[in-house]
Amino acid sequence: MTRSPWWRSAVVYEVYVRSFADSDGDGEGDLRGIRSRLGHLRDLGVDALWLTPFYPSPLADGGYDVADYRDVDPRFGTLGDFDDLVSDAHAHGLRLIVDIVPNHTSDRHRWFREAVAAPPGSPARDRYIFRRGRPGPGPGEEDPPNDWPSSFGGPAWTRLPCGEWYLHLYAPEQPDLNWRNTEVRHEFEDILRFWLDRGVDGFRVDVAAGLVKDETFCDLAGRGRRTANGPIYNRPEVHEIYRRWRRVLDGYDGDRMAIGEVWTDGPEDLALYLRPDELHQVFQFDLQLAPWSATAFRDVVAAALAAVAPTGSAPTWVLSSHDSVRHVTRYERPGGVPGIELARARAALLLLLALPGSAYLYQGEELGLPEVTDLPDEARQDPIFKRGGGRGRDGCRVPLPWSGRAEPFGFSPDGARPWLPMPRDWASLTAEAQRSDPSSTLSFYRRALTLRRDLAGGLPESLEWLDSSEPALFFRRGRLTFALNCGENPVRLPAGRPLLTSIPLYGDLLPGNSAAWLATL
Template sequence: MEDSPWWRDAVVYEIYVRSFADASGDGVGDLAGIRSRLPYLAALGVDAIWLTPFYPSPMADGGYDVADYRDVDPLFGSLADFDALVADAHAHGLRLMVDIVPNHSSSAHPWFQKALAAPRGSEERDRYMFRDVTPSTEDGARQEPNNWVSVFGGPAWTQVADGQWYLHLFAPEQPDFNWRNPEVRQEFLDVLRFWLDRGIDGFRIDVAMGLIKAPGLPDTDPGFGAKSPIWSRPEVHDIYRDWRRVLDSYPGVRAAVGEVWTDSAEDLALYVRPDELHQSFNFAWLEAPWSATAFRKVIDETLHAVPAPTWVLSNHDVVRHTTRYGEGAPDPSIGLARGHAALLAMLALPGSAYLYQGEELGLPEVKNLPPEARQDPIFFRSKGEVLGRDGCRVPIPWAGTAPPYGFGTGGSWLPQPAEWAGLTAERQSADPSSTLAFYRRALAARRTLRGTLPDAMAWLEAPGDALFFSRGRLVCAINCGTDPVRLPPHEQVLISSGLIDGQDLPPDTAAWLLTAG
């Protein structure tokens, strides 16, 4: 309602910094480029922006390998550029959140370099997860301390010159911190304060469920649940209670949202208790197939267990949802139509929504990137068997008829498809039937209803593979089936994702209806 904190029902726009806008002309997006596009974001109608990492980094994983948590990589600008961005964002009515990467640092981080130079058992090595091998196979020839595998493929362990091994749940260039070390905990409290002092409005926490590992580092089976020795250990919640105290000590409302992959909504809810994180990403919604049954299951489980829920369809780590929804469809345009419908359903639900840059342009996944252009470590660690995440990270097309489409003056770090000439922001701004125009209308409609709708929703009877639900006067109807369905009673169609003829809702279409109540 009107007195709710901003994050509770905000629409947050994720900016993958490398791919948003390039002001320097080097082919890589930067902070000055983002500043130049703030009017576009304000006109789009979002409430806040979230920046992926911009810290000094060797870029082994697109900046998620941080070498210095208190500075800006020259590739992206300077601290002065960052301060100017914060000020300009606030002047445009936009809040600004930054990514923080606490599970691991870069192998180039000074702490890790000191650890490599230090002996076994040293204070320097205790900041990370160094271990000796304890033979546990019949022939005593085990090669790593345990059977953990990297999220990016291959073993989660790398051996150093003196024979010890260090843990990296991701790339070898991303050694995991030892969060049982008080020095690590204090360091990140200080990092939080550094950026909060610069006026940011909150943090997105990378791999938020992974900081604490089980004592003894036992072997594991796959899974993210509470029984895993790797993920969602109970001790991680003490860390976020400390973080919440820091956030609450600052004026205004500073928020934290966790990247938390769990096996259930109940596990997810543990992260958003009143003294911990404000929100956690709801990846079950992102992973749901195009199905009324699947959507309803996720909505029910989420709203039953999670206060202040979040909803997200795409981000920088997954295949873009217009492509996912179109897999196997007879017409490529079906994926886009379903994406529009899913957006309306998402924006009608209680909670906040996270958008990923370019989805407002209807950008598809770029699947045909040449191998020599790819940069995702997943692609290299899988020897090309897994394409990785580059396809959703191709830079934004802003204007013009040929690459780099106004992204900058010096090309783009990933090649843009020729067919994107029809998807530029410039071209779509002039077309009232475009995806960009639809997003603007949808976000404007949501704003007109802000503060007037209850937090609770109710299901209405719906035919076939359709969902109807209400929040006060607002009724959202989405048709995931193959035949038209009759709309529920209403006085007005506020917005629809496709053409509605009479009282029937076509397949792959959603609508917002207003009732007399």
């Protein structure tokens, strides 16, 4: 029997490095802080952790503006600290995935400084995307080369004093690389090897669909959606990049892997990245985007499974991340019963863990943390907020509460103030407060993850839908039967012996806003 690679069914825990655990009292999380909390992740029952960027960075976009891809930012530690983290994680039975940011660098990166200092048309500028502008509406005025927008608000072009414009799909401090340049391609293959040689088990690829742009740089006007298939994202040429990366990964032992952050117009386009010689996984974001609805969940799951099946890969599910509003808050219902959002979040976890494939959790969801919606404006650091694009993503990035009754709730030693303020009412949500409480969200996550691991080896990588209608969703995976009730009134359970429920059952009835795992009869 062929052994299945570890990543096909892994539960991976996303660590937002700056907000996980602070070891030195500067108010920011760091690598030594992560090492000190590896026991929490081991006891939680996850298989791997994914680290957001920890590289040297001015933090114009939370570290996704990388100034040096082969080092650790001093605020987070040293390369020695990283090596110790890899060693300790493996000793705890945990794999380690790191973020790689190939679409753009920081404007402080050595290459971009060289590009700005070099003349137009030089090899240094060819590593990035520079263009001349277009005539503006008035005499002597000039417009950007095209109408492409920045995802953080405003145009995606900034003009230099020399007159040329450079492309940045995100913040101006994040200039896009030119992936048609062979030096760029070779550089990132060497970067992959640098971290693989240090023992990492895989990479999460940021903006994985955006590396290659249409050579004509045509306008988006009249083309409909601006963020999926088109001149900016999902160009056919991007797939050759990942074929080369796959050859690099396959040259190492231990089932090294890569998972892409890919947004497309549909699951069929997403599956193109999962061909046997490309990426191992891509995120199935549609579950994260789906409303609280049995029909919506079923449609998303069915489409994703159908699209992934021909590739031989496995689906990857996620409910929250550092880029999205925490799902506890998304599941709130205005005017609803207090606590309904947490009940729904626990039920959604059972759905996530019952599905074939792997599951990615976001730090703090095991504590039931909500989105922090009342951060003062002066504390917010997300470039989305700074560029007028909305409240930004800081609300899901508030540091974790580990212990104690007041800020910093054990996040930092000696009472240091964390880089983002923490809510005063989080004392009951700390890991310490929940650890010994069998009714807590943390205890529920532990039970669910333990049971999933016990069951996983005997479950098929497919599911069978059982008869149900809105608001219920039932399916069977071998010896596991899953039931979800998205409505308010109880529904009758399918046949099976209860193994785990998100809230207590009413006899053979599944209460509203709850889910159950049943042993198939």
